[in-house]
Amino acid sequence: MLVSQGVDAAMAGVLGLMIGSFLNVVIYRLPKMLERQWAAECASLADGDAAAAPAVEPFNLMVPHSRCQQCGHVIRWYENVPVLSYLALRGRCSSCKASIGLRYPVVELLTGALFAWCVWRMPGQYGALAWCAFAAALLALALIDWDTTLLPDDITLPLLWGGLLASIAGFTGVPLAHAVWGAVAGYVSLWAIYWLFKLTTGKEGMGYGDFKLFAAFGAWFGWQALVPIILMASVIGVVVGLALKFSSGLREGGYVPFGPFLAAAGFTAMIFGPDAILRAVGL
Template sequence: MLAGLWLDAALGGVIGLLFGSFLNVVIYRLPKMMERQWAAEFAHRDAPHPAAQAPAVPAEAAPEPFNLLIPRSRCPACGHMLPWYENVPVLSYLALRGRCSACRARISARYPLVEIVTGGLFFFCIERWGLTAAGIAWCGFSAASMALACIDWDTTLLPDDITLPLLWAGLLSAALQWIDLPLYDSVLGAVAGYLSLWLVYWGFKLATGKEGMGYGDFKLFAALGAWFGWQALVPIILLSSVIGAGVGIAMKISSRLREGGYLPFGPFLVGAGLTALVFGPGTMLGLALGLLGL
């Protein structure tokens, strides 16, 4: 029985490594896909009325398809197409010693790190809940959270394409009893999570005239409320705020803050959510209070 559980967990870890490799694609491409969509919408909006257009000119060639599957992965420095054996999670990075096989440009260590962390989270979820609906649901939560944290850190965007499915998946998992959370607590957590940050946003904006966070943060906090319940919201926001403030102060002292002096909040919300997944909200509250010296 125990051997079978560990075998399932190991299988989950391997699948997590593969998911982590795909998440690297999502993290890089999804923001660019969003930018292309926005550019196309603006171009369509600003296009002159057909009756006022100048004489027709030959149409430009259609842009190369760009989505999560096309084109194949390539080196951003030289455009070298990666064969399958250079896309094996973690092992390819080690074999290539962190450099492109064609131009020897350095490959970011975050690629294998995302794969390792995702694999570890999948291993944990299957080891704890087994190959059950609960285990698979929490694996999905972990994968979506990893993607959101990295995308927000890179671009300060929290795409609706991930936050909203994550929110609905939490509510559905509670409704179907895949997770150990009453539906009432899940719904209340989603509502309270969204409204709490919405109120903070507008209070800060009315007081300072500035926007302290984006709407994506509201949706992410609502999703965390749907997965963990309203009782977990205070520990999550407290821990994420304490760690976020500490990181922000450290980056400001070292002059590493990006232009404008802001720091995305999403990665810290995700970090607190994953802490709640592994250790539970109660332990997380104690950790946050300990960091505050209370």
């Protein structure tokens, strides 16, 4: 039994490496796709005619082929094998020898480890796949938000609905009523904090994407998990924020996106359970 489970986990890990390679594409391209979409909409509104918007080359998750950002070298299939290609190329473009970011293999390895863990620990084949999808979406959201301060609806909303469907299917162990109220409470609670902060200070402390991500956590973990998750996210945020401040790593304006800390708390809840978070913070 353990041998079979180990084989399944290993196969899931290999699948996770491949999905991680795709996540690197999503993390880089999805924000740019949204920016292009917004620019086209603004141009069409300004001109009063959608047909007047300038034509641009297709740019989505499939086309064009991945290229070196320095020299434009088209990455061949054998240069895109998860982790192995990075090691074989010694972290450099085969054409111009520009450095390839370490994030690429790290995302692949992390996705592989998460997939292997889900298959090893989560009950049921389909339930494990559901949690693999949760982990992949959450990892992509965390890195997109860190890079751009965006939490795209293209990922947050499917993640929310996926949690409700997973509850119906019995994959999460959360009753549907708890999942629905968790989604409602997750959104409304951060929405209320947002407006309280804005009315008090005149500033926006977070974005609407944070509301939707927290609502998704309510759907996946139930309303009871929301307090532990927000506590953990806040603690992680304070620690990282102070570290960046003292190391002069804060961006211009001194802001730090909250989504990555929510994601870290979500992973903590997935791996250790929401109750473990409360114990960790002494409650």
